[in-house]
Amino acid sequence: MKQSIVSKIEEVLKSLQAEGILPAFALPEVHVEVPKDEQFGEYTSNIALVMSKAAGKNPREVATFLQEKLGDDFAKVEVAGPGHLNFFLKESDFAHVVTEVLEKQEHFADSTFGQGVKVNNEFISANPTGPLHLGNGRGGFYGDSLSRLLRKTGFEVTNEYYINDAGEQVTKLGHSVLQDEEAVYGGEYIEELRAKLGELENDAWEVGKRAAELVVSDYIKPTIESGMQISFDKWTSERALVEGGMVERAIEKLKEQGRVFENEGATWLRTTDFGDDKDRVLIKADGTKTYFASECGYILSKLEQGYEMIIEIWGADHHGYTNRFNAVVKAFGKEEGATFLLMQLVKLVKNGEEVRMSKRAGNVVTMDELIELVGHDVTRFFFLQYSPDTHMTFDLGLAEERSQKNPVFYVQYAHARMASILEKGQEVGMDMADVNLSLLVHGKEKSLMREMLTFQEFLESAARDSAPHRLPQLAIRLADKFHSYYAECQVIDIENKELSQARVALVSATKIVLGETLRLIGVSAPEKM
Secondary structure, three states: OHHHHHHHHHHHHHHHHHOOOOOOOOOOOOOEEOOOOHHHOOEEEOHHHHHHHHHOOOHHHHHHHHHHHHHHHOOEEEEEOOOEEEEEOOHHHHHHHHHHHHHHHHHOOOOOOOOOOEEEEEOOOOOOOOOOEHHHHHHHHHHHHHHHHHHHOOOEEEEEEEEOOOOHHHHHHHHHHHOOOOOOOOOHHHHHHHHHHOOOOOOHHHHHHHHHHHHHHHHHHHHHHHHOOOOOOEEEEHHHHHHOOHHHHHHHHHHHOOOEEEEOOEEEEOHHHHOOOOOEEEEOOOOOEOHHHHHHHHHHHHHHOOOOEEEEEEEHHHHHHHHHHHHHHHHOOOOOOOEEEEEOOEEEEEOOEEOOOOOOOOOOOEHHHHHHHHOHHHHHHHHHOOOOOOOEEEEHHHHHOOOOOOHHHHHHHHHHHHHHHHHHHHHOOOOOOOOOHHHOOOHHHHHHHHHHHOHHHHHHHHHHOOOOOHHHHHHHHHHHHHHHHHHHOOOOOHHHHHHHHHHHHHHHHHHHHHHHHHHHHOOOOOOOO
């Protein structure tokens, strides 16, 4: 709908220029938005304000020209304030969107916005040195929901987990399992690893390699797949890239481009050519390759697989690595670089005090423990309510609530209540085959339909901004509007069957949109509670 309004405005502006009402000049881009306050209509545009200077006219005068030309296409076009245009849709537009939702079901608002662009979305990628903790969970749920959102809007997405199993942390894990003087990792899981590995050789690297494999297979993967309910398309091993020659190939390719130089016995990449604050070492003076060299191999492997967009979801403590990563991406010929989403810290609190409850992984809270305590749906929903750039306080007391005070249960209860209404409608013989949707004129009904009208645009905007945290906000808003509607409008009234059938159709369409929103978040949409 928004694009249709944009096209109509552009068409009218060109006709006004052709008629000499407006002077000839290059027309600016037309922006149409959904107003925050519904009293200003379904859509609004500031185009008259933007172009008034070039047109040599007062903004309200330009807006009035547009209002007169566009009036027949809408229930009302209003000139507001200094020259804003507010568009109010016809009743037929509201009725049509309910019909469309019911026809397309969960495929309503499926979009070609992404045009099949191949996306590599790498997230979590925790070191294989222990169980996943809260910070890993925040990035994990965010990445998974983002992939769902991107797929819904027409992108071709691959979820990838990068296993850092070739660096110093693996040796440190080996020392920890051996429990020698260089041990750094603690917790019950270290004892579990030691027991699983059996007889140990006194070689920290070899022990660490075996232990890291067990950490991935016995701790990380089960947590991700069963606990967090996330599916990765690719699990890429740093060690496999090194042993397969990808790192050597990357260095050779960079040498061919003249980006590599020698200094003080070491081999460097000139990352300052691409905005990094200093050049980076690829090979140390002793001949050993750096982690940065492995990263070059990893980036090359992504690009050779044809990914047009690379998304990296990291902890905020890794912000210093973004420039060097993008320098390599650009050195390999991808000018726009990667998109970085940096997750700020998570603090777990109850009754105002920070909670520390883990023995298994030392002084951190594991995802397994949190999910076991409050459940997958609550954990995921709570994490996704926050933008990545904000520090997050996870309120354990609220999360443990099994009432509508808890936003997850509040939203899920709305979905279950819709299901109950539909079931009752079937029991009393509501016929959905021939429904008069023009009867849906109540303000609460139009408010629900307005969410459907703008659903696809909402999803495309969230995908464009890599912002799945807007989805829980939408789910809560839909639940709010439905509960308000249900409190004010009797849905099933045997004495007024025609209106009841229309309202049952509206509830059915609302349930579909809320259910799809919950699916994109990654939580369940219960039929009963």
